[in-house]
Amino acid sequence: MTPLERAEARFGWKLVAPTIAILGLLILYPLMYNVYLSFFDVQLNGSKTFVGIENYIKLLSNSDYYSAIATTSLYLLGTVVGTTLLGLAMALLLRDPFMGRGLVNAAIMLPYVAPVISVVFGWQFLFDPISGVVNYLFVDLLGLWSERSNLIGDPDSALWVVVLFDIWKHAPIAYLLILSKLVSISRDQYEAAAIDGYGPIGRFFHVTLPELYFVLATVVLLRLIWNLNRFEDVYLLAPNVETLPIFTYYQAFTGVIDQGLAAATSVIQLGVLSIFIWFYIKKIMKW
Amino acid sequence: MAAIKLKNIVKSFGDTAVVKGIDLSIEDGEFVVLVGPSGCGKSTTLRMIAGLEQATSGDIVIGERVVNDIEPQHRNIAMVFQNYALYPHKSVRENIIFALRRLKVDNADIERRLAEVSEMLQLEELLDRKPADLSGGQRQRVAMGRAIIREADLFLFDEPLSNLDSKLRSHMRTEIGKIHNKFGRTSVYVTHDQVEAMTLADKVVVLHDGYIAQAGTPMEVYLNPANVFVAQFIGSPSMNIIEGTLFNDYLLVDNYRLPRKQLSNVALQTVIDQQGIPVKVGIRPDFFNDSRLFPETDNTFNFTGLQIDLIEPMGFDKEVLFNLAGEAVKARLDLRSELQRDQQIDLVVELSRVLLFDSETDQRL
Numbered sequence: 299m300t301p302l303e304r305a306e307a308r309f310g311w312k313l314v315a316p317t318i319a320i321l322g323l324l325i326l327y328p329l330m331y332n333v334y335l336s337f338f339d340v341q342l343n344g345s346k347t348f349v350g351i352e353n354y355i356k357l358l359s360n361s362d363y364y365s366a367i368a369t370t371s372l373y374l375l376g377t378v379v380g381t382t383l384l385g386l387a388m389a390l391l392l393r394d395p396f397m398g399r400g401l402v403n404a405a406i407m408l409p410y411v412a413p414v415i416s417v418v419f420g421w422q423f424l425f426d427p428i429s430g431v432v433n434y435l436f437v438d439l440l441g442l443w444s445e446r447s448n449l450i451g452d453p454d455s456a457l458w459v460v461v462l463f464d465i466w467k468h469a470p471i472a473y474l475l476i477l478s479k480l481v482s483i484s485r486d487q488y489e490a491a492a493i494d495g496y497g498p499i500g501r502f503f504h505v506t507l508p509e510l511y512f513v514l515a516t517v518v519l520l521r522l523i524w525n526l527n528r529f530e531d532v533y534l535l536a537p538n539v540e541t542l543p544i545f546t547y548y549q550a551f552t553g554v555i556d557q558g559l560a561a562a563t564s565v566i567q568l569g570v571l572s573i574f575i576w577f578y579i580k581k582i583m584k585w
Numbered sequence: 586m587a588a589i590k591l592k593n594i595v596k597s598f599g600d601t602a603v604v605k606g607i608d609l610s611i612e613d614g615e616f617v618v619l620v621g622p623s624g625c626g627k628s629t630t631l632r633m634i635a636g637l638e639q640a641t642s643g644d645i646v647i648g649e650r651v652v653n654d655i656e657p658q659h660r661n662i663a664m665v666f667q668n669y670a671l672y673p674h675k676s677v678r679e680n681i682i683f684a685l686r687r688l689k690v691d692n693a694d695i696e697r698r699l700a701e702v703s704e705m706l707q708l709e710e711l712l713d714r715k716p717a718d719l720s721g722g723q724r725q726r727v728a729m730g731r732a733i734i735r736e737a738d739l740f741l742f743d744e745p746l747s748n749l750d751s752k753l754r755s756h757m758r759t760e761i762g763k764i765h766n767k768f769g770r771t772s773v774y775v776t777h778d779q780v781e782a783m784t785l786a787d788k789v790v791v792l793h794d795g796y797i798a799q800a801g802t803p804m805e806v807y808l809n810p811a812n813v814f815v816a817q818f819i820g821s822p823s824m825n826i827i828e829g830t831l832f833n834d835y836l837l838v839d840n841y842r843l844p845r846k847q848l849s850n851v852a853l854q855t856v857i858d859q860q861g862i863p864v865k866v867g868i869r870p871d872f873f874n875d876s877r878l879f880p881e882t883d884n885t886f887n888f889t890g891l892q893i894d895l896i897e898p899m900g901f902d903k904e905v906l907f908n909l910a911g912e913a914v915k916a917r918l919d920l921r922s923e924l925q926r927d928q929q930i931d932l933v934v935e936l937s938r939v940l941l942f943d944s945e946t947d948q949r950l
């Protein structure tokens with residue numbers, strides 16, 4: 299480091315120090331407390347008994363836990379791939395300036411900025427077995443399905459409704475991130491590739507995609523982190539889809555309330571997530 | 586390889602015409618330099634040949650094909666961009682062989698050609714680096730390598746040397762000349778630098794405001810410029826343009842009378858009436874000589890008693906400024922002339938080197 303860089307680094311630390319302190323208190327404390335709780339049997343009145351790793355054993359021998367992991371994996375796969383591809387497709391399509399682009403952008407952003415609770419009810423209405431548009435379309439109009447079905451009522455199909463909902467709601471943010479990078483790619487790389495004999499498809503793979511690599515990796519990472527912990531969308535739209543956060547919630551606050559067990563679930567989840575993100579940042583994003 | 590024809594090419598961006606009707610024939614293997622001041626439409630013309638820009642009207646023919654509606658990737662051309670336009674994510678090696686990969690050239694052949702090109706351009710050490718880790722001159726060489734590794738019909742250069750320092754620029758200029766001599770490909774080279782134009786070109790095309798002001802060999806445009814613009818654009822220092830009056834028997838410049846009969850490079854031979862006609866007289870600084878070193882002959886004219894205003898020594902030559910007919914006029918004399926400011930000097934000029942231009946239209950007379 300040059301002396302100038304050292305001075306800059308010192309100044310940088312001074313600037314972020316208060317933030318680090320506050321974040322440390324706000325995040326680290328509950329986090330540690332959660333780890334602490336996971337080793338106790340917690341009663342409703344607050345009394346705790348140390349049980350060692352019993353919570354973890356109980357969890358790992360619970361088949362519902364594994365089915366929650368499977369559901370979460372499918373949910374993540376569907377939503378991450380879906381939002382990224384849809385965002386990319388929209389960004390490529392709307393890349394060149396045209397009349398009314400601002401208006402189109404505003405319309406695209408709408409699902410992202412609308413409150414979850416209001417759009418969830420809209421979606422439930424769409425999928426309603428009696429009066430919903432979806433059933434009307436596929437059964438009455440197109441005749442693709444032989445009978446009306448309650449897509450949200452059945453946990454298997456509800457998972458895909460939830461995935462679809464998430465793609466619809468979060469593709470706009472992927473679109474925005476990808477578009478902002480896309481418009482900054484200089485034209486002369488495309489021109490050079492055209493001169494080198496590459497048509498639109500070759501140019502997409504050799505110019506656009508390498509330029510988008512980092513932003514796509516960022517979108518995927520953000521989507522993974524958000525959706526691994528996604529609660530409200532899933533719970534409000536289809537509470538029967540048991541992803542990990544919802545499984546944890548049921549453990550902690552319903553039926554036989556077991557906060558220790560719930561704490562153990564989130565500790566494992568945090569551990570896996572941390573390893574995963576570390577690996578991703580090192581290997582995929584090459585930071 | 587291919588010959589190229591531009592037939593009445595016009596290019597407008599919106600309402601602004603940038604290229605205003607260009608006709609040009611380029612022979613197979615010829616090195617043509619488009620030269621002109623910034624903004625005159627050189628790049629636009631080149632980009633239309635490349636297919637990166639669509640002509641508003643007119644035809645472009647490469648080889649046997651009218652290429653108006655053919656995409657750049659199907660024109661089989663190689664191009665060096667002004668800012669090089671390297672692929673930042675690819676190594677130098679991948680940048681250079683990118684076009685060969687598309688052409689499905691087999692690996693042994695790719696390696697052979699890569700070795701040849703990287704030796705010629707001294708890129709061997711750099712092949713595994715990324716463009717970001719190269720200096721400007723190295724990037725320029727990679728861009729050159731990417732173009733010459735192809736066996737393209739046509740080579741296009743858009744001011745390839747303008748981002749280099751002057752030493753590197755003259756070195757690379759020589760290299761480009763050598764490469765062209767070696768491969769003999771049809772080349773179109775855009776520059777605003779008349780030195781590059783003079784040294785590299787088989788044919789110089791001087792562009793001015795979207796038109797061709799003149800096309801010809803370097804010596805033609807230097808010795809016989811078609812108009813004042815070309816006369817002043819080509820050659821450094823620039824040609825002196827002095828107001829004068831042409832009478833039937835002589836040319837009057839300031840108080841000097843130059844015999845008309847001996848102005849052998851003036852086409853105008855008509856009888857001129859009493860008042861004479863106003864003309865612009867063009868004399869290159871290089872064509873003035875110190876009369877002490879170059880004695881007067883039948884075909885020279887001696888401008889006697891010129892008052893020296895300024896002397897700029899350049900090493901081998903010196904540029905001398907004096908006043909003629911109210912204009913600051915420059916002469917380039919060699920180092921043997923010993924001069925001082927405010928001294929008087931006699932300068933001789935060969936009359937065949939004196940050019941006349943119409944004072945209204947600026948065209949050669």
Ligand SMILES: Nc1ncnc2c1ncn2[C@@H]1O[C@H](COP(=O)(O)OP(=O)(O)O)[C@@H](O)[C@H]1O
Nearest residue numbers: 598601603621622623624625626627628629630
């Ligand atoms: N894409 C474009 N849109 C509008 N004007 C342009 C465009 N490209 C070039 N021009 C204009 O055309 C003129 C000629 O440009 P160019 O061919 O690049 O000049 P040169 O290469 O001779 O310096 C300039 O005035 C420039 O501003």
Ligand SMILES: [Mg+2]
Nearest residue numbers: 627628629744
């Ligand atoms: Mg240009």
